[in-house]
Amino acid sequence: MxxxxxxxxxxxxxxxxxxxxxxxxxxxxxxxxxxxxxxxxxxxxxxxxxxxxxxxxxxxxxxxxxxxxxxxxxxxxxxxxxxxxxxxxxxxxxxxxxxxAGVLGPSPLLNAALEQRVREAGVAPGDKGSTGLVLASAGSTDPEAIAVIAEIARELRHTGWCAVRPAFASAVTAEGPSRTADAVRALRADGVRRVAVAP
Known part of the structure; x- marks a missing residue:
């Protein structure tokens, strides 16, 4: 065998x-x-x-x-x-x-890797409450997938980001996150000066 x-x-x-x-x-x-x-x-x-x-x-x-x-x-x-x-x-x-086998996420290891990549791009949370993060997912109409991205956003909010918004590149539902550009605009409208987009 x-x-x-x-x-x-x-x-x-x-x-x-x-x-x-x-x-x-x-x-x-x-x-x-x-x-x-x-x-x-x-x-x-x-x-x-x-x-x-x-x-x-x-x-x-x-x-x-x-x-x-x-x-x-x-x-x-x-x-x-x-x-x-x-x-x-x-x-x-x-x-x-x-x-x-099961899918890779959600996982604390993936969240840590995401934060590391954003830091490598020169953006870190906690910049006097002025840095936001957009989680730019490919997109899904599946409620479970939408909920996972929303939960990751909630978890990341507790690590020092002033604001974290989920966004989908496609397949946006009425209940689901906005498109990436809309999420960036919304953060800017909320007064967030620096926005990182994490695909």
Whole structure:
């Protein structure tokens, strides 16, 4: 029996930086865990696709795959797209055991990484109550995903930021956060002099 293969599943993008970043991440995981086989598959736009990777692994004799969604919240991709792709693969590849791991967030580690990146950009909380932060999420109509971003904003407010606003780049609902530019304008209207945008 072989050890499980870790399959990192990313959404994919027309922007080549996305795939490059995902491949750099999986290369880093391989370097940290040399005994672990790590593969990458994409849902859309990039190759290899998740079904192609699973077919290759099955043909090579892999016994088990742990599919890790490279997602920050349990939105549509984690709840519907990935389970559907994995369900279809299980029916076509019955000898390959496929398990889906949870998404990466929310996580205090990710919040700390976000704050570190903002500091590296030259912005820190606590600048006499004049620095705000916009959490610019890609977007979702999923209420659970919207709630996660709102909760992260609440948690970050307790770390010294004078104001933190969630915002979505797309898929804005009537109840959900505003678009990124709207959130920046709202902070400025509230008197916040310095605004950081954290994608």
């Amino acid at each position: 072989t050890s499980p293969v870790l399959l990192v599943i990313a959404h994919g993008s027309r922007d080549p930086r996305h795939a490059a970043t995902v491949h750099a991440l999986t290369a880093r995981v391989r370097s940290l865990r040399p005994g672990l086989r790590v593969e990458t598959g994409f849902l859309d736009f990039n190759a290899p696709s998740v079904p192609r990777v699973l077919e290759r692994l099955a043909a090579e004799g892999a016994d088990e795959v742990v599919a890790l969604p490279l997602l920050l919240t349990r939105a549509f991709h984690a709840k519907a797209d990935i389970p559907s792709v994995l369900r279809e693969a299980r029916s076509r590849l019955p000898r390959l055991r496929i398990r889906q």
